[in-house]
Amino acid sequence: METFDLSLIVSRLTQLEKESRRLEPDSALRKSVLKRAEQHAEEFLQNLDSMPMYVEDKKTHAAAFRSPDFDNAVDIDGALHILREDVDCPGLNPASGKHLGYIPGGGIYYSSVADYLAAVTNRYAGVFFASPGAVRMENVLLRWMAEIVGYPETAAGNLTSGGSVSNLTAVVVARDAHEISAKDFSRSVVYLTSQVHHSVEKALHIAGLGECTKRNIPCDEHFKMKPDALEAAIVSDKKSGLHPWLVVASAGSTDAGVVDPLAEIGEIASHHGVWYHIDGAYGAFFTLCDEGKKILRGIETSDSLVMDPHKGLFLPYGSGAVLVKDRAHALRSFSQRANYMQDAFAPPDELSPADVSIELSKHFRGLRLWLPLKLLGVAPFRAALEEKILLARYFFEKIQTLPNVEVGPPPDLSVVTFRFVPLHGNADEFNKRLADEIRLDGKVFFSSTMLHGKFTLRCAVLAFRVHRPVIDEALDILRKKSEYLMRST
Ligand SMILES: *Cc1c(COP(=O)(O)O)cnc(C)c1O
Numbered sequence: 367m368e369t370f371d372l373s374l375i376v377s378r379l380t381q382l383e384k385e386s387r388r389l390e391p392d393s394a395l396r397k398s399v400l401k402r403a404e405q406h407a408e409e410f411l412q413n414l415d416s417m418p419m420y421v422e423d424k425k426t427h428a429a430a431f432r433s434p435d436f437d438n439a440v441d442i443d444g445a446l447h448i449l450r451e452d453v454d455c456p457g458l459n460p461a462s463g464k465h466l467g468y469i470p471g472g473g474i475y476y477s478s479v480a481d482y483l484a485a486v487t488n489r490y491a492g493v494f495f496a497s498p499g500a501v502r503m504e505n506v507l508l509r510w511m512a513e514i515v516g517y518p519e520t521a522a523g524n525l526t527s528g529g530s531v532s533n534l535t536a537v538v539v540a541r542d543a544h545e546i547s548a549k550d551f552s553r554s555v556v557y558l559t560s561q562v563h564h565s566v567e568k569a570l571h572i573a574g575l576g577e578c579t580k581r582n583i584p585c586d587e588h589f590k591m592k593p594d595a596l597e598a599a600i601v602s603d604k605k606s607g608l609h610p611w612l613v614v615a616s617a618g619s620t621d622a623g624v625v626d627p628l629a630e631i632g633e634i635a636s637h638h639g640v641w642y643h644i645d646g647a648y649g650a651f652f653t654l655c656d657e658g659k660k661i662l663r664g665i666e667t668s669d670s671l672v673m674d675p676h677k678g679l680f681l682p683y684g685s686g687a688v689l690v691k692d693r694a695h696a697l698r699s700f701s702q703r704a705n706y707m708q709d710a711f712a713p714p715d716e717l718s719p720a721d722v723s724i725e726l727s728k729h730f731r732g733l734r735l736w737l738p739l740k741l742l743g744v745a746p747f748r749a750a751l752e753e754k755i756l757l758a759r760y761f762f763e764k765i766q767t768l769p770n771v772e773v774g775p776p777p778d779l780s781v782v783t784f785r786f787v788p789l790h791g792n793a794d795e796f797n798k799r800l801a802d803e804i805r806l807d808g809k810v811f812f813s814s815t816m817l818h819g820k821f822t823l824r825c826a827v828l829a830f831r832v833h834r835p836v837i838d839e840a841l842d843i844l845r846k847k848s849e850y851l852m853r854s855t
Contacts, residue, residue, distance in 0.1 A: 402442045418808030419464050423456040463831025466840060467813030469620055469648045470829040472680030480737035484730040491730040492720045495710040504719055504732035512689055515653055516666030522693030524723040525731050529647030529674045530565035532688035535723060536670040537569040539690050540612050540641040542699045551577040554611040555603050559583050559591045561619040563645055588775040589622045591615060593630040600638045612641045617662055618649020621815050622774060623781025629664025644668040649779050651678025655752040661778050675735050679747060680830035685731055696722040754780040754827045757837050761825050764841050780827040783817055786848050791855050794821035803847050810840045
């Protein structure tokens with residue numbers, strides 16, 4: 367007696383196979399789809415310079431996504447049309463070199479080719495057994511990063527989706543290294559400054575550590591942590607019977623772009639047995655060039671470090687990295703065994719990404735970093751990073767030749783803060799109007815912030831497509847728009 371009716375199954379399978387085989391286009395169809403996608407990409411890249419930096423979102427842009435409408439398939443041209451009109455268009459254009467706001471992202475071309483190949487081959491990059499090659503590639507990239515920041519061979523790391531996940535990973539490692547459990551939360555003290563990226567607070571919250579005692583260490587007039595104040599706070603907390611646990615410094619703060627005194631903080635942390643985490647999501651890769659290396663002196667004294675290839679190495683979004691100086695700590699937090707993974711052994715010298723991270727299955731994201739480095743070598747990255755530092759200094763000097771301008775600190779890395787102080791009227795309102803004017807005009811993009819309670823503009827130089835002509839154009843726009851606004855007030 368059959369449990370299942372085989373003849374029914376076979377006839378249904380014939381139908382299903384016919385339909386499901388459409389998931390695999392044949393060679394001719396693959397080529398024609400890819401050709402159309404490539405034309406789309408080419409058109410985008412060739413028009414990039416003349417595309418507006420910012421486009422207001424309109425109701426018409428929302429129409430394509432009002433309902434999923436996945437019962438009616440469209441051809442590749444139909445899909446690319448939606449992409450062109452309703453995705454590539456509204457909002458900010460981060461691929462442009464004229465992006466001088468926030469911390470600009472990258473999107474180097476070779477990474478897109480790597481992503482294509484990673485998706486086609488779909489190597490399983492989470493576990494050594496499944497793809498020794500993909501895992502070795504990730505590990506050699508992490509060893510390279512460890513080397514450029516001066517971490518020893520004991521270091522381990524992980525390629526993550528970005529700085530936020532990297533900060534979370536490091537916070538969890540730091541928590542477990544100090545064996546902090548629920549009963550210790552309120553006794554455990556975290557030392558931060560007002561300039562620490564909000565993803566660190568978020569990480570503490572996610573890691574269950576929201577109830578920790580947080581000390582906001584004062585900054586000097588350049589927004590850098592005051593080491594003396596840090597030490598005083600640690601000493602005082604120890605006296606009160608608290609447990610100084612974690613200090614977080616910024617190697618390139620997101621807001622003002624400044625680097626905390628990394629070496630001094632490292633000495634204090636080590637002396638007092640406090641875990642030292644550096645958030646270098648924006649700035650750590652500047653250590654590749656000599657100018658950056660000087661400023662980032664002491665970065666190697668940290669216990670854990672975040673660096674984002676999708677910022678400082680100009681990769682497309684979705685590329686972060688976290689390093690832990692002593693791999694034993696990373697393994698302790700993340701290494702787990704499961705019965706169904708019993709075949710997945712690995713040699714001791716090649717860590718599986720899954721053993722040092724939150725993720726199991728993961729994007730084969732090593733390829734998008736490895737391919738450009740392999741094809742280009744490191745020299746153009748080094749040059750581009752020094753170029754960004756010098757462009758920021760160039761902007762810093764030039765902007766001060768415009769009338770009624772106040773600047774923030776000289777740039778440590780590649781962010782300049784500045785504001786106009788008109789002779790009449792409210793300066794905050796003036797700068798806000800200026801920022802709005804420039805955004806709507808769309809030729810360049812600046813973002814703004816509040817520093818010392820004042821509305822301040824930022825020029826963040828990190829797009830790989832920004833070169834001197836863009837900065838000259840931006841200065842020209844600032845001059846013209848500010849003159850216009852001063853005349854009209
Ligand atoms: C951008 C940034 C982050 C967050 O990184 P994501 O990749 O956006 O998640 C964290 N810290 C600093 C200093 C940053 O600049």
